[in-house]
Amino acid sequence: xEILAELFSLSVIFATLxxxxxxxxxxxxxxxxxxxxxxxxxxxxxxLFGAFAAVYGxxxxxxxxxxxxxxxxxxxxxxxxxxxxxxxxxxxxIISATGINIFATxxxxxxxxxxxxxxxxxxxxPRLPAWQIMDFFPFRPITYFALxxxxxxxxxxxxxxxxLRIRSIxxxxxxxxxxxxxxxxxxFICVVISGALAGMAGTHLSIGAGSAFVRDxxxxxxxxxxxxxxxxxxxxxxxxxxxxLFGYSEALALRVDLPFIPDELFRAFPYVVTIIVLAGFIGxxxxxxxxxxxxxxxxx
Amino acid sequence: MSEPQKDSNQKFKKITSxxxxxxxxxxxxxxxxxxxxxxxxxxxxxxxxxxLFILIAGESPIxxxxxxxxxxxxxxxxxxxTLWRSTPLILTGLAVAFSFRAGLFNIGAEGQLxxxxxxxxMVGYVxxxxxxxxxxxxxxxxxxxxxxxxxxxxxxxxxxxxxxEVIVTIMLNHIAISVAIDYGINNFxxxxxQATPYVQETAELFNFNQLGEHSILQHFxxxxxxxxxxxxxxLGFIFALIAAVILWYIMWxxxxxxxxxxxxxxxxxxxxxxxxxxxxxxxxxVISGAVAGLAGASEALGTHRSFISGMDAGHGFTGIAxxxxxxxxxxxxxxxxxxxxxxxxxxxHMQFAGVPQEIVTIIQALVIFFIASLQMFKIFLxxxxxxxxxx
Numbered sequence: 001x002e003i004l005a006e007l008f009s010l011s012v013i014f015a016t017l018x019x020x021x022x023x024x025x026x027x028x029x030x031x032x033x034x035x036x037x038x039x040x041x042x043x044x045x046x047x048l049f050g051a052f053a054a055v056y057g058x059x060x061x062x063x064x065x066x067x068x069x070x071x072x073x074x075x076x077x078x079x080x081x082x083x084x085x086x087x088x089x090x091x092x093x094i095i096s097a098t099g100i101n102i103f104a105t106x107x108x109x110x111x112x113x114x115x116x117x118x119x120x121x122x123x124x125x126p127r128l129p130a131w132q133i134m135d136f137f138p139f140r141p142i143t144y145f146a147l148x149x150x151x152x153x154x155x156x157x158x159x160x161x162x163x164l165r166i167r168s169i170x171x172x173x174x175x176x177x178x179x180x181x182x183x184x185x186x187x188f189i190c191v192v193i194s195g196a197l198a199g200m201a202g203t204h205l206s207i208g209a210g211s212a213f214v215r216d217x218x219x220x221x222x223x224x225x226x227x228x229x230x231x232x233x234x235x236x237x238x239x240x241x242x243x244x245l246f247g248y249s250e251a252l253a254l255r256v257d258l259p260f261i262p263d264e265l266f267r268a269f270p271y272v273v274t275i276i277v278l279a280g281f282i283g284x285x286x287x288x289x290x291x292x293x294x295x296x297x298x299x300x
Numbered sequence: 301m302s303e304p305q306k307d308s309n310q311k312f313k314k315i316t317s318x319x320x321x322x323x324x325x326x327x328x329x330x331x332x333x334x335x336x337x338x339x340x341x342x343x344x345x346x347x348x349x350x351x352l353f354i355l356i357a358g359e360s361p362i363x364x365x366x367x368x369x370x371x372x373x374x375x376x377x378x379x380x381x382t383l384w385r386s387t388p389l390i391l392t393g394l395a396v397a398f399s400f401r402a403g404l405f406n407i408g409a410e411g412q413l414x415x416x417x418x419x420x421x422m423v424g425y426v427x428x429x430x431x432x433x434x435x436x437x438x439x440x441x442x443x444x445x446x447x448x449x450x451x452x453x454x455x456x457x458x459x460x461x462x463x464x465e466v467i468v469t470i471m472l473n474h475i476a477i478s479v480a481i482d483y484g485i486n487n488f489x490x491x492x493x494q495a496t497p498y499v500q501e502t503a504e505l506f507n508f509n510q511l512g513e514h515s516i517l518q519h520f521x522x523x524x525x526x527x528x529x530x531x532x533x534x535l536g537f538i539f540a541l542i543a544a545v546i547l548w549y550i551m552w553x554x555x556x557x558x559x560x561x562x563x564x565x566x567x568x569x570x571x572x573x574x575x576x577x578x579x580x581x582x583x584x585x586v587i588s589g590a591v592a593g594l595a596g597a598s599e600a601l602g603t604h605r606s607f608i609s610g611m612d613a614g615h616g617f618t619g620i621a622x623x624x625x626x627x628x629x630x631x632x633x634x635x636x637x638x639x640x641x642x643x644x645x646x647x648x649h650m651q652f653a654g655v656p657q658e659i660v661t662i663i664q665a666l667v668i669f670f671i672a673s674l675q676m677f678k679i680f681l682x683x684x685x686x687x688x689x690x691x
Contacts, residue, residue, distance in 0.1 A: 039466075041407075041466070041470065081669070085669055085672055085673050086672075089672070089673040091672035091673050091674075092672060094405055094407065094466055095620065095624065095668060095672045096668075096669065096672050098407065098617060098620050098668065099621075099665045099666075099668035099669045099672065100665075101617070102614070102617055102618070102621070102661060102664055102665040102668065103661075103662060103665030103666070103669075105614070105658075105661060106658045106659070106660070106661025106662040106664070106665060107353075107658070107662055109656065109658040109661075110353065110357070110656045110658035110659060110661075110662060113357075113656040113658070114356060114357045114358075114656065119656075220474050220477075223470050223471075223474060224474075226467070226470070227467075227471060230467060262483055262486075264478055264479075264482035264483035264486060265478055265479065265482075265483050267478050267482065268474065268475045268478035268479065271471035271472070271474045271475045271478075272471075272475060274467070274471050275453075275457070275468055275471050275472070278457070278463045278464075278467060278468060279457050279461050279463055280461055280463075287464075
């Protein structure tokens with residue numbers, strides 16, 4: 001029974017939340033973008049670039065909060081490139097996002113060499129402080145924010161006129177357009193918001209959970225966030241549940257010696273689960289109808 | 301206009317004439333030149349924007365690009381290594397382009413390359429005492445089969461359950477990393493290397509610098525030019541060229557290719573015309589994956605002689621840029637692969653000149669953005685033309 005105690009120990013649960021933080025933020029970002037009809041597989045790159053910018057910002061100002069701001073801005077910057085190419089120029093959203101991901105791997109290592117004169121790991125910089133709540137929860141601010149954001153995004157999407165607009169342009173842009181909603185402007189905004197959240201997720205990785213930038217440090221988390229969004233059936237609470245599950249599996253793989261299953265294979269768990277969900281074997285995740293299709297106003 | 305698919309046309313008379321026009325228009329000489337022009341324009345724009353980054357690094361773009369050119373084409377040895385570096389890019393580019401023609405986006409060339417490379421390296425290592433003539437083909441084939449099966453999963457899910465292939469292939473990329481790189485290497489590790497053991501000599505792909513040791517070929521004086529030990533070019537490059545020819549043949553000379561393009565253009569029309577859409581989607585993915593698997597086999601058996609961590613090096617994703625640059629045509633893909641191979645090879649030289657070689661990755665990404673936004677260039681040109689005519 002020792003293994004059971006280990007599976008639910010406090011350190012594993014705390015680690016779960018830490019690992020889940022970037023996944024929650026990324027999944028919520030992806031959710032907002034995809035609900036508006038724009039596929040965002042560029043989350044990975046936005047996360048990576050955000051992580052780098054956060055370290056840079058924290059390093060030169062010696063203020064991790066400036067790092068957070070810069071991390072968010074960096075995510076937004078890449079997101080606006082994605083929005084420009086895929087929404088304004090109506091290019092294929094997957095191609096554009098792939099470009100974002102490749103760009104982020106290149107630019108971060110490039111800047112690492114130009115700014116820090118190293119190709120692997122940046123120098124250590126001030127990290128975000130831990131906020132102890134009731135002398136118990138030992139998390140960094142971004143973790144709390146991510147948890148609060150889940151209901152907020154749900155309210156935003158389902159209880160506000162903006163949310164209705166966003167969902168309608170993801171389902172039926174023509175209809176939304178006839179009602180006077182500027183489809184492409186809203187899509188642009190949604191993609192940029194998703195970039196902000198991805199940038200924040202990256203910030204958590206570099207100066208929240210750690211205190212330096214390591215090349216390729218997002219390590220597929222942008223894609224797991226995407227998986228969490230799908231597993232959560234494009235719903236904020238579903239995404240939270242999936243992110244926690246995936247965070248838990250990451251915590252287990254790292255902290256517990258599992259019998260029968262090699263750690264390396266256990267890490268593939270989120271991806272396998274997502275394929276099974278997509279195939280419709282455990283409930284079906286239905287993406288918004290107009291997803292992936294650039295919107296052309298007739299007569300444009 | 302030369303219409304290679306005329307013979308197979310008869311079988312699909314039901315398919316709308318618009319559809320036929322699209323296919324014929326697509327192979328027209330004028331539009332081919334136009335597409336080549338757009339690809340060149342994208343590269344030039346990417347390099348101009350790239351020079352901004354070189355300036356950020358505090359170097360002169362002219363010096364940097366000079367170093368790039370010298371490092372890739374400056375000598376015969378460099379040129380051969382450019383060919384070597386373009387090998388996996390041509391293959392993954394072909395894989396992506398083939399799936400594109402079927403209307404599928406194989407973003408999983410990365411994972412198929414990994415699984416293919418792992419399978420080829422394992423078969424190349426495990427079997428001993430086999431003659432080369434059996435061992436080598438079997439190892440290469442193992443890589444192709446593994447890559448093909450890996451790509452068959454998203455193909456099957458797309459065809460049978462309507463699941464979008466992009467997400468599945470992304471997930472499979474990461475599963476491939478866990479299975480082959482993390483688990484595979486840890487279980488078959490060779491000493492301190494992050495790699496599986498070296499393959500048997502009988503499974504190695506022939507390297508061009510071994511020509512001088514060949515029992516018959518060494519008597520031909522021209523083989524001396526390959527003698528430099530720094531030359532890495534191996535048989536994989538020839539495989540890439542052969543693959544391009546075979547894929548071109550499948551795509552434009554066979555019924556299968558015609559059907560695949562029909563599905564890619566308009567799957568409902570193809571269905572109406574009697575094409576088995578599901579079968580073609582699966583086949584297109586399997587063929588695409590087999591080519592990506594061949595890229596893995598070529599890297600494992602030729603370049604590294606084992607399956608090493610980080611062997612994929614993003615080749616699968618670069619393949620997307622190569623396919624776009626080559627306008628999804630095998631010849632275009634070869635040219636695109638050579639260009640990106642030259643960038644990768646010359647990038648090393650640029651590093652010596654003080655510019656981080658990651659500028660190459662940045663330029664690749666910029667090429668993707670510019671080609672993807674091509675639509676915009678076209679609209680712009682059409683508008684300007686219309687304006688000019690109005691005056």
